[in-house]
Amino acid sequence: MLHNIRVVLVETSHTGNIGSAARAMKTMGLSNLYLVNPLTKPDAQAIALSAGASDIIGNAAIVDTLDEALAGCGLVVGTSARSRTLPWPMLEPRECGVKCVQEGERAPVALLFGRERVGLTNEELQKCHFHVQIPANPEYSSLNLAMAVQILAYEARIAFLDRQQGGLPVNHEPSPYPLADELERFYLHLEQVLDQTGFIRKAHPGQVMNKLRRLFARARPETQELHILRGILTSIEQRQVEKKS
Numbered sequence: 001m002l003h004n005i006r007v008v009l010v011e012t013s014h015t016g017n018i019g020s021a022a023r024a025m026k027t028m029g030l031s032n033l034y035l036v037n038p039l040t041k042p043d044a045q046a047i048a049l050s051a052g053a054s055d056i057i058g059n060a061a062i063v064d065t066l067d068e069a070l071a072g073c074g075l076v077v078g079t080s081a082r083s084r085t086l087p088w089p090m091l092e093p094r095e096c097g098v099k100c101v102q103e104g105e106r107a108p109v110a111l112l113f114g115r116e117r118v119g120l121t122n123e124e125l126q127k128c129h130f131h132v133q134i135p136a137n138p139e140y141s142s143l144n145l146a147m148a149v150q151i152l153a154y155e156a157r158i159a160f161l162d163r164q165q166g167g168l169p170v171n172h173e174p175s176p177y178p179l180a181d182e183l184e185r186f187y188l189h190l191e192q193v194l195d196q197t198g199f200i201r202k203a204h205p206g207q208v209m210n211k212l213r214r215l216f217a218r219a220r221p222e223t224q225e226l227h228i229l230r231g232i233l234t235s236i237e238q239r240q241v242e243k244k245s
Helices: 015-027 044-050 054-058 066-070 093-104 145-164 180-196 206-219 223-244
Strands: 005-010 032-036 061-063 075-079 109-113 130-132
Touching (some): 005 066, 061 066, 066 180, 075 093, 180 206
Parallel strands (some): 075 130
């Protein structure tokens, strides 16, 4: 099940951090690494700092966009070291580990880590179902990338061991939730319909769409509910066409 947890690093600057993150993953039994548009691809320094986890680096998926890394995932959790202007549903690290283990039984899950200096952008964070913030010392909260990966990987392992010992219920039912790429198609459809009806201005859709994303992230509609919402949007589109004709 731990192999179903993707660690996604976005635009990593230093290859040594990739190696250290791979080491942190392997010590906790995680192996599925995605690199989104790394500024430098893994090199000898990454291999050296992986300290025996070079297999994880060698098998890492290197992709151009975040959407490629999240494709097929049923749960996406983004790490955020600072409060945002638009608060998102939050998890504590321990809650995050439990969710990753429970939902990882049914579909891939992604733990999303941002750039070393500036983290994840607001747009990237809005692709997440939840955000997680590590409660570090507020007077010195400077966690490097590998440290953050280590903490969340540890929490996932603790939850996994708890499940093995019968502390967490096992659920083999298919996930009721849509995959990340299905949600993105819904948001695109929603924006198109709101633009067609004049509810939002095409030049400035951001604020409304950001708040709608947060609304649906809190509600977390199931797949059947998302199909209903898509059907409503399609019926609105059809009515618009009928009015024009």
